[in-house]
Amino acid sequence: MNVPVTSTLPKHDIADASLAAQGRMRIEWAERNMPVLSQIRARFEKSQPFAGVRISACMHVTTETAVLMRVLKAGGADIALCASNPLSTQDDTAAALVHEYGISVFARNAVDRDGYYKHINASLDIEPHQVFDDGCDLVNTLHTTRKELIPNIAGGCEETTTGVIRLNQMAKDGALQFPMIAVNDTDTKHMFDNRYGTGQSTLDAVFRATNFLLAGRILVVAGFGYCGKGVAERAKGMGADVIITEIDPTKALDAMMQGFRVMPMADAAKLGDVFITVTGNRDVLRDEHFAVMKDGAIMANSGHFDIEIDVAWLEQHAAKKNAKMRHQTDEYVMADGRRLLLIAEGRLVNLGAAEGHPASVMDMSFSDQALTAEYLVKEAKNLKPGVHNVPTYIDKEVASLKLKSMGGLIDTLTPAQDMYLNSWEHGS
Known part of the structure; x- marks a missing residue:
């Protein structure tokens, strides 16, 4: 030491x-x-x-x-x-x-x-x-x-x-x-750090790494927990067409009722320009998805560990790797010539490529x-x-x-309101 x-x-x-x-x-x-x-x-x-x-x-x-x-x-x-x-x-x-x-x-x-x-x-x-x-x-x-x-x-x-x-x-x-x-x-x-913090800092990292214009492009968010909601909301606000992938029917329904498209990753992989994983699980983006992605697709992970994107498969099977094409961005050239871009080595992107x-x-x-x-x-x-x-x-x-x-103030209960909320004896 x-x-x-x-x-x-x-x-x-x-x-x-x-x-x-x-x-x-x-x-x-x-x-x-x-x-x-x-x-x-x-x-x-x-x-x-x-x-x-x-x-x-x-x-x-x-x-x-x-x-x-x-x-x-x-x-x-x-x-x-x-x-x-x-x-x-x-x-x-x-x-x-x-x-x-x-x-x-x-x-x-x-x-x-x-x-x-x-x-x-x-x-x-x-x-x-x-x-x-x-x-x-x-x-x-x-x-x-x-x-x-x-x-x-x-x-x-x-x-x-x-x-x-x-x-x-x-x-x-x-x-x-x-x-x-x-x-x-x-x-x-989780309501503020995960949603507002992750939402903003994740997109900040993508922009720093790629200088990519999000408006009018398709962004796929894997996972619609608080972190996924934050990313999706902010991307939508910047003009992106956001697709959500989920394994939980309740969260998927929530995403649909907020106006997002919901589909399996096998389908979303063919459409996305940018992919952001926020699931906490492994192999969310893997070989079967890489095989159908567009040329120039951008991938980033905002989950804690670097297992959500199967980076090992890319390292082993890409025909060529152009390391650090831009800030914290590696380019993997596939056998058919398509180029897939990975930010921050698949690690936590908002800290790997931003602050x-x-x-x-x-x-x-x-x-x-x-x-x-x-x-x-x-x-x-x-x-x-x-x-x-x-x-x-x-x-x-x-x-x-x-x-x-932040300068915010809230009301306080009157004695009558407090009594009403804490008693079962009052009728309607």
């Missing part, structure tokens, strides 16, 4: 220390747009809820995550951060966290798989009491190769749909050994995470191993603070 011998810096492995000043400016820019988290930080500085608490976090190393790390440190936490996706790591942010803010970071942009897991293990070497995860790789590592650390862990938070799916399966199989709270499932996360969600959206998600971590300090001992929801009062507090920061 890259640890100076005669330095008071925390343990770390980063790409370039000289980027620290640049990273600090970008972190401060993000912080300006995260007023709720700033209020929580001010409270944590006084109450010190994490005094003596060690937290290992496997998250996207971005400016917004840096603001959260600073909030936890202000509350007394000892933190070790590693990256949940090699392509999302901002090397200047990592440098600033280490050299400007004294936080332990193990993250380098584009690190290979071995380096990725070395970083996860390095973050676990602090023997954490809590864990933060984006995608469940850190929790999985704890339950496979670092089992000796489990007795020390009170609980943790998971912030992605993919991670919650994996945790629920672990819990179903009786494998999950400590409580994990599904921060992803709060209203202020991820706007800070104002992450303000809510990371406020949920900070307050849930505080809740765990107090209540983890009362929670059984398994997946738990964030307490409703935390979600409502974050929504109220965010609404107020």
Whole structure:
């Protein structure tokens, strides 16, 4: 690991220390747009809820995550951060966290798989009491190769749909050994972060990578959860003809009633100009779909892991690969001469080819995470191993603070209204 011998810096492995000043400016820019988290930080500085608490976090190393790390440190936490996706790591942010803010970071942009897991293990070497995860790789590592650390862990938070799916399966199989709270499932996360954040940042990444005009073109969205809705809504607003593919009849019906075409991917593959996967599953775009795609079709994945598009098949069967034709865009030339474009290697595109969600959206998600971590300090001992929801009062507090920061006000119930809603004795 890259640890100076005669330095008071925390343990770390980063790409370039000289980027620290640049990273600090970008972190401060993000912080300006995260007023709720700033209020929580001010409270944590006084109450010190994490005094003596060690937290290992496997998250996207971005400016917004840096603001959260600073909030936890202000509350007394000892933190070790590693990256949940090699392509999302901002090397200047990592440098600033280490050299400007004294936080332990193990993250380098584009690190290979071995380096990725070395970083996860390095973050676990602090023997954490809590864990933060984006995608469940850190929790999985704890339950496979670092089992000796489990007795020390009170609980943790998971912030992605993919991670919650994996945790629920672990819990179903009786494998999950400590409580994990599904921060992803709060209203202020999936209604706003997933929908507005993913919707905007995914298209931002496609535009940065290809400079493609969306108006008048056909965009296929695989999956109509909150992330898929966000992508579809924003693409429709920019003039695209949007097709939805789904496996859930209720979500498919919802898409149709919002005016979108719905069909199997086998049919959509013949029509699409742009394909965006947001399912959390594997092989959503595969050989049978590649075979019928148009020349010049663009593919991107906004699901957490790089398995939704079968990149391995493209690597093995394409007649030619033109790497990095444009920013984070590879061109695969098929045997018949058709060219298929893949953005960000099939990894999470909004962080691989752009900067991820706007800070104002992450303000809510990371406020949920900070307050849930505080809740765990107090209540983890009362929670059984398994997946738990964030307490409703935390979600409502974050929504109220965010609404107020945006200048929004709401009504309050009169005593008579409150009594009516909380009594069964009143007739119609």
